[in-house]
Amino acid sequence: MTSTEPLLALRDLSVAFRTGGREVTAVRNVSLDVPAGRTLAIVGESGSGKSTTAAAVNRLLPDNGRITTGQVLFEGRDLARLREREMVAVRGAGIGLVPQDPMSNLNPLMRIGDQIAEALLVHGRAAGRDARAEVVRLLEMVGIPDPARRAGQYPHEFSGGMRQRALIAMGLACRPRLLIADEPTSALDVTVQRRVLDQLAGLTSEMGTAVVLITHDLALAAERADTVAVMYRGEIVETGPAAEILARPRHDYTRRLLAAAPSLTSRSIAAPAPARPAADPPAGPGAPDEPGPSGGPGVSGRGLAAAPDGTTSGTVPGGAGELVRVEDLRKVFPLRSGGTVTEFTAVDGVSFTVPRGRTVSIVGESGSGKSTTANLLLGLTEVTAGRILFDGTDLAALGRRDLFAFRRRVQPVFQNPYASLDPRYTVEKSITEPLRVHRVGDRASRRAAAARLLDQVSLPAATAGRYPHELSGGQRQRVAIARALALSPELVVLDEAVSALDVIVQAQILELLAELQRELGLGYLFISHDLAVVRMISHHVHVMREGRIVESGTPAEIFDAPRDPYTRELLAAIPGARRAA
Template sequence: MTTPTPLLEIRNLSVAFRTGGQDVTVVKNVSMEILPGQTVAVVGESGSGKSTTAAAVNRLLPENGRVIGGEVLFEGRDLAHASEREMTAIRGAAIGFVPQDPMSNLNPLMRIGDQIAEALEVHGRATGRAARPRVVELLEMVGIPDPVRRAGQYPHEFSGGMRQRALIAMGLACRPKLLIADEPTSALDVTVQRRVLDQLETLTTDMGTAVFLITHDLALAAERADTVVVMYRGEIVEAGAASEILADPRHEYTRRLLRAVPSLSSTSMVTAPAAPAHHPAEPTSATTDPAESASATPDPAESVFTTQDRAEPRAPASAGDLVVIEDLRRVFTIRAAGTGVASRFAAVDGVGFGIPRGHTVSIVGESGSGKSTTANLLLGLDEITSGRILFDGTDLTSLRRRELFAFRRRVQPVFQNPYASLDPRYTVEQSIMEPLRVHRVGTTASRRQAVARLLDQVSLRSSMAERLPHELSGGQRQRVAIARALALSPDLVVLDEAVSALDVLVQAQILELLAELQRELGLSYLFISHDLAVVRMISHRVHVMRSGRIVETGTPREIFEHPKDEYTRELLAAIPGARRAA
């Protein structure tokens, strides 16, 4: 039997980055091949070299990166030494690419349909009105509802998951022979993830398209790929058939990855809430300099929330619900592109639940279900249409400006993207210190002491205080974001997809950190996620949202072992590797 000719063959590839006047090798003698129609998944934690390997294939390395050894053969042609003109013709047409971050890879000034059409026009596949049917077909293929109308909208009118799907449509536009997909579904909920990955499988079967899948999700890789390649510190430590890697991993690092993958049988990390302990990071008013004292302590008379600069949490965890949400609604007015016809859309429609002190309450659901809008309403980042939110017994809609300022001190967010949530010009110390400075807590010296304690609390070395965000890994950035959220000793932390962009080892570390901080400090969490396995591990109570409404509520055990709503059962069935659960 004749052995198939590889579509892509990587031979002893080494890549280095120029840093501090010297070359640092980040990919070392990597070799692999991808056959026509085959899906090869490369897995590993942040910094393992998997995305750098993919970037070397497409010649999209950063300016300080270069191939220092080896070959990248695509249909027999060495791309490592091809001209830029040749690469321009290959990218998009023969090798498609789906990047991870939709926020920085879509033009905010162009309509989604025009951006997809541009990919078709550049390679002569369709122009003008002739591209329109293909654009609509692509949007429908990746699971975007009402594709005709959505094609005329801008990126800011799409949810994060929908923006990622638009990038996938662009990558598939020219029906490439090879599709490089770098974490293509990390921002997607499980049901949309399943539809997108099913479509990629259809491409490999019907069109002979090969997929080079970069992912930190080992369960997804094992379920979807023919071959799995495990990378660690720039080297391949294990490779083989997906079923073999999953059933009998040989390398200790692969075994660590498998142990860290959350599943429906994972052990819960939360315990019964206890009374919160003293918060070690809060500077007290006793340390305030006389020169700063006039402005450092807010006036208690101005706010129903403010006491003094408190070092002790406000109440024990057993004191009932910290947050009560009643019949909450948020209605948006949407104008159709071109016609100006307005329609009303209820993103949150009659939602109600409570968050007890010291508990983690999670909201799960598909992209567009209303879970992030609910979080934004609680954070005061969006306006309530009707209903009310009570925080510590006070209606948030009644707050005056200074009262709202004091409220923000007690409720802090941690967002999904650790790359975008930190100011690139601020050092770690400046980022963590900023909320203390804004709220005029402590002195410069005491704030620095607080930063040191907070870094220790989130398991970061004190030497990292002077680093900038680009010098940190994704997991380290998210730890900094958590430290910043804890700086003001909040009662409630709202975590909106706070671990979805992290590899499984870092994700496990962050989840353990959150559980430990809750036990020590009596924190309450509102945890927003599309990852049901993670939600089971971290939650005391779970609400399932669909189309702006809560369709099911219960404990993690009730929701995941005995789901009552068909939609909940669909979400559970779509989890990659769900069948692994014992």
């Protein structure tokens, strides 16, 4: 490779997959250059071919995929023509990879530290005590708290965001000359996202490392990349300097991406407040009209005052309008390290309510306790102290039969759609499973319901017969949302439910959620690290840090006049936060 040649050059690259007895082209005639020390962002919606392009560079296509034409030139060598033994030497040391799905790319039977150390050992970078010290340094670099202790834990003991950070540490372990980062920060809160991307930028400037950033976040791409390539239906439709693409997009599809991207100035789509009764009923026993122990608004029965624009202020309503009440909730986990058992308080004195037909959001960085709070509400984790009341009934008092009925009324949408969908089930079977379990309808009506739900979440009817591994990450998440809606629940707990979606589909899903809320009176507990999305869809917001709620209020109060320094830090870290809608 001469000094004038790019580190990575794609020349007329095409990739096809054999499916259903025929070959389908997924990537068509892609040509791109990535100079040493520069960052190229490939942006596009789910299924556009951007992840397939990245997999072709590293020769990690599925068994039914192949490069049909073109070249993948890395340091002057065509990787498309290397033998597999030669590619093994390139992967890791020459080209690092941060894959999209942390749970399916981490070994559940190995400690996190051992998995990172394995990469160091395989490529002869470090061993023994030196490897352990390097593992701790890498985990600290990507923002894992208490890295020495965390290195000894297993993937299931990490939050989704922390697992993603562990993958980033693994990808950086051998200090590669090219790093392919496939949606590396989609599971991360904005403060850790900024820290990680700053670290990637540091590698670029210090070592001449090039970065190929695969993302559906155009604002992030424009802020972090030197060059942006926009991909649509397997082709590059626009390429140029990041600032130019953002300011003067030429292609209609790029303009659609920009229009759909949420920002802190985007309009609210939250369902308007319902007409208030003449007088709110008094709060029930144990519901004092005073602030809760978390420091945020308490669980009073005073209700919300509706503003002319449909937003609300004051505390969330209690009494007849209350669907969920959480009182002084605590969750303590035992942590075992060697022969020592310590305690970790994940949720510490949290109180809030979810009114019927309203969206209450919890935001905070990974590990703040927001997903644990959701799991406690769903009855998936045992409460250490405090109470959760659903429709006035304490969940701790429910017997098996009542708990079964509760699960029909409350449905989850989890962060990781691949882990929450049975790989042996077709999409139709996954969507109709709740209907079968709860004995709703017959086979024909369930099939009709699946078709209707697929249409609602913008998936073609042909998707019904496919399996999860045949879908993109965004498509899988849409299936998970369709399944959650199958039983027409009263409350949907959405844990990072739109974080895996490209902005166009994300906008469609958010509009769908708002429409369903207006039509059916659904309540949502919305867990997210994406503050721009939270502002669009929420009626009330709680900011969570280290197990506690540090600030609560309406979206206008939280985003326009934040009081807590942590909230201000979160807002400042959003890429392109104040971009005009």
